[in-house]
Structure formats: C-alpha cells, structure tokens
C-alpha cells in the first residue's frame with residue numbers, strides 16, 4: 044500500500060494554528076513570569092524562612108513534582124468547582140502552569156542560592172545590609188545567572204506541557220490541531236505540522252530567554 | 264445509579280494504577296534498551312551517527328509528549344496496521360524515554376575524565392572495548408541516580424496516555440468522576456496514587472545522588 | 481578621648497574549642513593597629529567579632545561608645561555602619577560593576593539618592609587610583625584592582641574604623657604594592673585601622689601599635705620598633721625568627 048500525505052489540507056487552516064500559537068505563547072509567558080517569581084519567593088522561604096514555612100513549601104514542592112501535570116490541571120479545573128471555586132479553562136490552565144513551574148523553579152533557584160559563596164553574604168552584612176536586602180540585591184542576581192539555563196529549560200518543559208490544556212478546551216496549539224483534524228481527517232499530517240511548530244517555538248523561546256536573561260532579569 | 268463509597272473509588276483507581284505501573288515499566292525498560300543503542304551511536308566516532316542521535320533527542324525534547332502520542336496513534340493507523348491505545352502508548356513512551364535517557368547517559372559518560380579514554384586508547388583498546396571495559400563502568404555509577412530519577416518522569420508521562428484512550432490511573436479518574444460527580448475527591452485520590460508511586464522513587468534517587476557526592480569528596 | 485573600639489574580657493568558642501581566651505583591647509581614633517601571629521591564633525576571629533560576623537560568649541565590645549548586642553538587628557546594623565571590613569578574598573558582588581558595588585550600600589542603607597551615591601563612588605574610585613573603572617565588571621579587574629574597589633566600597637559607608645584581614649594574601653606578589661599604598665594613604669589621612677597582616681615590613685612602617693596574638697590571647701603589645709627590635713617573650717621571638725627562614 045502507499046501512504047499519501049496531504050499537508051496542504053492542514054495548512055489551509057493556518058489562521059486557527061496562528062491563534063493556537065498565540066495562546067500557547069501567551070499562557071507560557073504569563074505563567075513563566077508568575078511561576079519564576081513564585082519560585083524565587085518559595086526558594087527564599089525554603090532556605091531562609093521560618094521552620095514551619097520551610098516544611099510547608101517543602102511539602103508543596105514534593106507534592107507537585109511527584110504528580111502529573113494533567114492531574115493537577117484536572118484537579119484545578121474539575122475538582123475545585125466542587126469545592127466552590129469556579130474557574131474558566133484559561134484561568135485554570137494558567138494556575139496549573141504557575142503551580143507546576145513554581146515547584147520546579149523553587150528547587151532550581153534554591154540550588155543557585157546555596158551555591159552562593161559565604162563571603163558574598165558576609166560582605167553584604169558587613170556593609171550593614173539587612174537580611175532581606177542581602178537576599179534581593181546580593182544573593183539572588185548571581186544565583187539567577189547561575190541557574191538561568193536550567194530555568195529556561197523548565198519554562199520550555201512547561202510550554203510543551205501546556206499542550207494538555209487543550210483537553211479542557213483552551214484554544215492553544217494542540218487544541219487547534221485537534222479541531223483541524225476533526226474537520227479534514229488529515230490527523231497524522233496535522234500532528235506532524237504541529238510538532239514542527241512546537242520545535243520552532245521551543246528553539247525560539249529558548250534563544251529568546253537565553254538572550255533576555257542577562258539583559259532584563261539578572262542585569263549585567 | 265449505584266452509590267460509590269470512597270472505598271469503591273480507591274479500589275477502582277488501584278486497579279487502574281496497575282496499568283500505570285505496567286506501562287511505565289515497559290516504557291522504561293524499552294526506552295532503556297533503545298537508549299543504550301542510541302548511546303553507542305552517539306559516542307561512536309561516526310559524525311553522521313552523532314548528528315542523527317542529536318536530532319532524535321532534539322525532536323523528542325522539543326515537542327509535547329501529547330503530540331508524540333497522537334503521532335504514534337495516527338501514524339500506526341496510517342501504515343494500515345491495527346492501531347490501539349496500547350500499541351500507540353507503548354511506542355510513543357518508549358521512544359520518548361529513550362531520547363531522555365540517551366541524553367542523561369551521555370552527560371554521565373562525559374563526566375568520566377577525558378584521560379580515561381586516552382589511557383584506554385594508549386593501551387590499544389578499540390572504541391568498543393574502551394567503552395565496555397573502561398568508560399561505561401565508571402559512567403554507570405554516576406548514571407544510576409539520574410536514571411532512577413527519570414523513572415518518575417516516565418510514570419507521570421504515562422498519565423497522558425489517558426488522552427488517547429488508554430485506561431490507566433488518570434483515565435480511570437475521569438471515568439470514576441463521570442460516575443460519581445465527585446471530582447474533588449476523585450482527583451485528590453488520583454494525585455495521591457501518583458504521589459505514592461513517585462515519591463519513594465524520588466527519595467531513592469535523591470539518596471543515591473547524595474551518596475555519590477559523598478563518595479566523590 | 482572616647483576610644484573607637486573597646487574590648488574587655490572577650491571570650492569566643494566554636495563548640496568546645498575556645499579560640500579567644502579573654503581579649504582586652506582599646507583602639508583610639510586615628511590609630512593604626514597591626515595584628516600578627518601564627519595561623520590559628522585567632523586573629524580573623526577577633527576581627528570578625530568586632531563587626532558581629534561571629535557571636536562571642538563572654539566579655540563586652542563597644543564601637544564608638546555603642547555596645548555590640550547580638551540578637552538586636554537594628555543595633556547591629558547601626559554598628560556595622562561604623563565598622564568597615566575588607567576581606568582576603570575581596571568579595572566583590574560579581575553582578576555589579578565596580579561603581580555599582582560601591583553605590584549599593586549607601587543607596588540601600590543610607591538612602592542616598594543615586595546621583596549623589598554615583599558622585600561619591602567616582603570620588604572614591606579616584607582615591608584608590610581607579611578613576612576609569614566605574615563601569616568595569618569585577619571579573620574584568622585584576623586582584624589588586626578588585627581589592628582596591630573593595631576598599632572604596634567599605635569607605636563609602638564612612639566607617640569610623642576599617643578592619644582588614646590579610647587583604648593582600650590572595651594577591652600575586654606584584655599586585656601587593658598597589659593595595660598597600662592605598663592602605664598607607666588611608667593611615668596618613670587619619671583613618672582608624674585594625675589590620676591582620678603577614679607583611680611585616682609594612683606593619684612596621686605604617687602601624688602605631690603592634691599586637692602579637694598567640695593561642696587566643698594578646699601575648700605581646702607595643703610599638704612596632706620595640707617589638708621587632710626586642711621581643712620580650714620567647715613565643716614572639718620564635719615567631720619573628722620563623723619569618724626569616
């Protein structure tokens with residue numbers, strides 16, 4: 044038998060794909076910012092906060108890192124309304140992505156913080172900086188510089204993970220693809236094309252973040 | 264409608280969790296075999312071999328696992344073979360696992376000092392002898408902790424097989440939810456099951472890593 | 481005249497290991513005190529106690545008349561503004577330029593406006609001979625240059641006393657001179673200095689008073705000429721002769 048592939052039928056629906064790309068990138072951007080900020084705060088709590096807070100954050104990190112993203116998403120979208128929190132699919136997705144990223148970011152940032160030479164803190168202390176000022180201005184920027192590549196990789200993982208958000212009807216890229224293939228039955232071709240788009244996105248976002256880190260995040 | 268007690272929910276989930284475990288083990292072992300083959304190719308002096316493996320890794324690490332599952336599902340159908348959620352899930356997860364493992368292992372091999380390769384070569388060992396008797400045994404100790412750690416990623420990855428209709432823990436969770444209309448309880452339990460499966464493995468991986476670091480100091 | 485630093489009966493242990501066994505020391509404004517002694521005699525620990533990097537168990541310590549109280553963060557920060565410290569390993573902040581390293585603490589602690597802090601930083605860089613290095617990142621500077629930036633950074637807080645712990649030990653020999661010249665000029669300008677050093681000729685030339693520490697005590701103290709010419713204790717004699725080997 045011969046296999047005939049028809050990519051044209053899929054590409055004809057490019058506006059849908061474009062909307063999907065926009066949603067995927069939008070979800071990723073919002074959750075990257077919120078997730079990394081939360082991660083930094085949690086990393087502080089875990090390494091310098093009060094003991095109780097350290098334990099709570101530690102448990103949160105382990106809970107999130109040892110359960111699948113799709114279950115976290117379903118719990119937030121299907122489970123929370125039963126407890127009285129009704130969320131739109133988009134908001135539920137952002138929350139799930141932020142929660143997921145923040146847990147990994149906490150551990151990544153913490154590793155960076157712990158690699159800070161003792162002399163750096165001592166210099167800051169002897170200049171009369173407060174513990175908070177020391178953390179924000181002296182410890183965090185070089186720590187972020189150290190772990191930026193790992194953080195970027197994690198953001199990419201979360202972006203690729205957002206493909207699952209289509210399962211609760213967020214119009215992101217994979218959802219758009221499912222829609223297209225349900226109309227023209229060119230399923231394989233549709234997913235080949237979307238895989239290629241994700242590859243390009245992953246490559247571009249990685250490049251962009253690597254470039255942006257030193258300029259906008261940890262300053263040079 | 265039959266009344267579902269918490270016990271019924273747990274029992275149904277536990278039954279389905281078996282399939283999560285089975286699928287994880289198949290993917291992990293299959294991925295390990297494919298990954299090992301790819302590793303040899305990746306380390307070989309052949310430039311084409313290296314480039315191929317690099318592209319392979321890039322492909323699987325740069326696209327969502329969910330899309331890979333769909334591709335396997337529709338790809339098998341396109342070849343005119345009888346497609347099932349089983350075959351598609353096993354195929355996709357095996358390849359996905361192999362791509363990550365080969366990358367993890369490559370890092371471990373590269374952590375073996377260059378001088379070890381050179382010492383082996385200077386003793387007239389061939390590439391494969393060098394790999395087999397000098398480098399791999401050393402890389403293996405470094406590789407154990409991250410490999411065990413990756414098993415957690417595989418287990419979590421199998422949750423996506425639910426989307427193509429494979430009935431494992433997550434799919435069972437959706438089905439039980441539809442029967443009970445108690446999503447909060449059901450998805451909490453599903454999460455708990457995954458945690459119980461994954462957390463001990465995470466702990467083992469962490470301990471192995473700590474031991475290794477201690478030994479290297 | 482009120483002493484800048486006054487230490488009475490200071491004792492400090494790490495666990496069960498007593499490192500400082502009752503130190504009494506008074507430093508007057510404008511005085512330059514050099515501390516010498518064998519490795520492990522407690523020189524660094526003493527300096528680190530003075531700005532509260534280490535907590536001590538017994539005795540009292542005042543800087544500028546204010547007592548050092550551990551556990552009172554505000555009092556500690558007030559004290560640290562009066563005490564500058566320069567480290568053996570420079571400890572410049574790697575993500576900040578030389579100028580920004582100097583500006584950081586005045587901006588955060590003294591709430592100096594940025595333009596004022598920048599002017600001050602430029603002035604201090606000129607003073608340590610690094611006029612054109614305001615925008616240089618630490619990893620672009622030699623060890624000697626980094627240490628001079630660290631001195632400028634400490635001076636920016638306008639401390640009443642400057643603690644220097646072997647500040648040339650991590651430097652290549654040819655870079656030691658440029659740092660010592662800066663310290664010497666500070667001494668001439670009347671800065672109060674407390675420095676641990678292995679540079680004996682420098683200590684002799686610059687300091688008003690020399691302290692020999694031995695096993696956690698001030699073992700011998702006096703003018704440098706006296707101590708070098710006629711050490712009274714066998715320990716100091718032995719220490720000095722060991723330097724010539």
Ligand SMILES: Nc1ncnc2c1ncn2[C@@H]1O[C@H](COP(=O)(O)OP(=O)(O)OP(=O)(O)O)[C@@H](O)[C@H]1O
Pocket residue numbers: 494499517518519520521522523524525526
């Ligand atoms: N953080 C610490 N924990 C435990 N012991 C310490 C600590 N810091 C210093 N010590 C011990 O205290 C003693 C004095 O150390 P200190 O660093 O003050 O000596 P030093 O005179 O500065 O020596 P050096 O010339 O080598 O710098 C040493 O025996 C050292 O091992």
Ligand SMILES: [Mg+2]
Pocket residue numbers: 523524525645646
């Ligand atoms: Mg010392």
